[in-house]
Amino acid sequence: MESPRTDQWRTTAAWVRSRVQAHHEWFAQSLPMIASENLISPLSRELLASDFHDRYAEGHPGKRYYQGCRYIDEVELRCEELARTLFRADYADVRPISGTTANLGVLFALTKPGDTISVVNVAHGAHISSADFGAVGVRGLHRVEYPFDLQKMIVDVDGARKVIRDAKPKVAWFGQSVFLFPTPIDQLQDAFEEVGCAVVYDAAHVLGLIAGGQFQDPLRQGAHVVNGSTHKTLPGPQHGLVVAKPRDDKMRRKLDFGMFPGVLSNHHLHSMAALAVSLAEFLEFGEAYAQMVVRNAQVLGSALHSRGVKVLCAEHGFTKSHTLALDVAANGGGADRVEALEQANIIANKNLLPWDDPKKAMHPSGIRLGSQELTRLGMGPAQMEEVAQLIARVIVDHEDPAVVRTDVATLRRDFQSIHYCFTPDVAAYRYHKLVP
Numbered sequence: 001m002e003s004p005r006t007d008q009w010r011t012t013a014a015w016v017r018s019r020v021q022a023h024h025e026w027f028a029q030s031l032p033m034i035a036s037e038n039l040i041s042p043l044s045r046e047l048l049a050s051d052f053h054d055r056y057a058e059g060h061p062g063k064r065y066y067q068g069c070r071y072i073d074e075v076e077l078r079c080e081e082l083a084r085t086l087f088r089a090d091y092a093d094v095r096p097i098s099g100t101t102a103n104l105g106v107l108f109a110l111t112k113p114g115d116t117i118s119v120v121n122v123a124h125g126a127h128i129s130s131a132d133f134g135a136v137g138v139r140g141l142h143r144v145e146y147p148f149d150l151q152k153m154i155v156d157v158d159g160a161r162k163v164i165r166d167a168k169p170k171v172a173w174f175g176q177s178v179f180l181f182p183t184p185i186d187q188l189q190d191a192f193e194e195v196g197c198a199v200v201y202d203a204a205h206v207l208g209l210i211a212g213g214q215f216q217d218p219l220r221q222g223a224h225v226v227n228g229s230t231h232k233t234l235p236g237p238q239h240g241l242v243v244a245k246p247r248d249d250k251m252r253r254k255l256d257f258g259m260f261p262g263v264l265s266n267h268h269l270h271s272m273a274a275l276a277v278s279l280a281e282f283l284e285f286g287e288a289y290a291q292m293v294v295r296n297a298q299v300l301g302s303a304l305h306s307r308g309v310k311v312l313c314a315e316h317g318f319t320k321s322h323t324l325a326l327d328v329a330a331n332g333g334g335a336d337r338v339e340a341l342e343q344a345n346i347i348a349n350k351n352l353l354p355w356d357d358p359k360k361a362m363h364p365s366g367i368r369l370g371s372q373e374l375t376r377l378g379m380g381p382a383q384m385e386e387v388a389q390l391i392a393r394v395i396v397d398h399e400d401p402a403v404v405r406t407d408v409a410t411l412r413r414d415f416q417s418i419h420y421c422f423t424p425d426v427a428a429y430r431y432h433k434l435v436p
C-alpha cells in the first residue's frame with residue numbers, strides 16, 4: 001500500500017511533466033527569437049533520450065577508463081571526423097558539454113594563472129566568459145580589452161593591433177554574444193605573429209554560420225582554435241565543440257589535456273551522439289540553412305527599420321549574422337518592450353547596448369533578436385516582413401499584445417515542422433511533442 005506522501009510526490013512529478021507540456025504548447029504558437037536558441041532535429045532529439053545518457057566514457061575511444069564503450073567509441077570517432085570535415089579542421093574535440101566548458105578547457109590548455117589575455121569588452125557584446133567574473137577570471141588571467149568601433153560594431157583594427165603589441169597576450173581571444181559583423185582577425189595577423197600569441201575565436205553564436213560558409217572563416221583567417229556552443233546557430237544539442245588547426249603537437253596535446261582531465265569528467269554521451277547526427281544533417285543542409293538565416297536577419301532588419309524601429313547599424317546593412325540589435329530607449333526601454341512582446345508570444349531578450357550603464361543590465365535600452373529558429377521552422381523573407389510588422393505593432397505602436405498574439409498564432413500555424421534535417425515523417429515529429 002502506498003502512503004499519501006508517495007502520492008504527493010507522484011502528483012508533483014506529473015505536475016512537472018505537465019508544465020513542460022504546457023511550455024511545448026506555448027512555444028508551438030509563439031515566435032521564438034532568442035538569438036542563442038534553436039530547434040534540434042527529431043533524429044538528434046531521439047538520441048538525447050537514449051541509453052548513451054546513462055553511461056560513462058572517460059578518456060578516448062579505445063583507451064577508456066570504463067568498459068561498455070564499444071558503440072560509444074564508434075560514435076565518438078565518427079562525430080570527431082564529422083566535425084573536422086564540416087569545419088575543415090585538423091583537430092576536433094566533441095567532448096565539451098557546453099560553450100562555457102569549451103572556453104574553460106581552452107583557457108586551461110593555453111594559459112596559466114597570471115598570464116595576459118586580450119578580449120572584447122562585455123559591454124561591446126562579449127560573453128561573460130571574457131569577464132573577470134567569468135571563465136577568464138576563474139583562470140586568474142590578466143585581461144586587456146580591444147578598443148571597439150561603435151559605428152561598425154566591430155573590434156577596432158588599429159586599436160587592437162596596438163593592444164596586442166603592447167600587452168603581448170598569451171592568447172588573443174575573440175567572439176561575441178551580440179555578434180553583428182565579422183571580426184577582422186585577418187587584418188591582425190602581423191600583430192599575432194609579432195607577439196607569438198595563440199588566437200582563439202569563440203564562435204558560440206555563429207558556429208552554424210561559419211559551418212555553412214557565411215559570416216567568416218576564422219580557421220582560414222588566422223585563428224588556431226575555434227570553440228563554441230552547438231545549439232545556437234548550429235542547430236544541434238546543448239553541447240560544446242572545439243575545432244582547431246594547432247600550431248604544433250604541443251598545442252594539440254594541451255588542448256586535449258585541457259578538456260579532460262582539465263575541466264571534464266564524463267562528456268554527456270547522449271548529446272555527443274545527437275551532435276554527430278546534427279553534424280551529418282548540417283553537412284547535407286547547412287549551407288542553404290545558413291544562407292537563409294543571414295538573409296532573413298537582413299530582411300527583418302530592413303523591414304523593422306522601415307516601420308520605425310531603431311535597428312543598429314542601418315548604414316552597414318544591419319547585420320551579417322543571424323542577430324539584430326534594436327535600440328528601444330524611445331519606445332519604453334528593453335525590459336518593458338520584451339515583456340510586451342512576450343505577452344504577444346514573441347520571445348526575445350532585453351540587452352545592454354554599448355553605451356548603456358552596465359549597472360542597468362535589468363533595464364537596458366536594447367533588444368536582441370535572432371532569425372535562426374524561425375528559419376529552421378521554414379520561414380523566409382516573406383514571413384520576415386510579417387514578423388517585422390507584428391514586432392513593430394508592439395514596440396512602436398504599443399498595440400494591445402493580446403490582439404497581436406492572435407495574429408502571431410495565425411502566422412505560426414503554417415510553420416510547425418523543422419526544416420534542414422532528415423525527417424522520415426515530418427508530421428509525426430513535431431518538435432513540441434514530448435516523445436517523438
Ligand SMILES: *Cc1c(COP(=O)(O)O)cnc(C)c1O
Nearest residue numbers: 098099100127176177204205229
Ligand atoms: C553562449 C555563449 C557562450 C556560452 O555557451 P553555453 O553553451 O551557454 O555555455 C560562450 N561564448 C559566447 C560568445 C556565447 O555567446
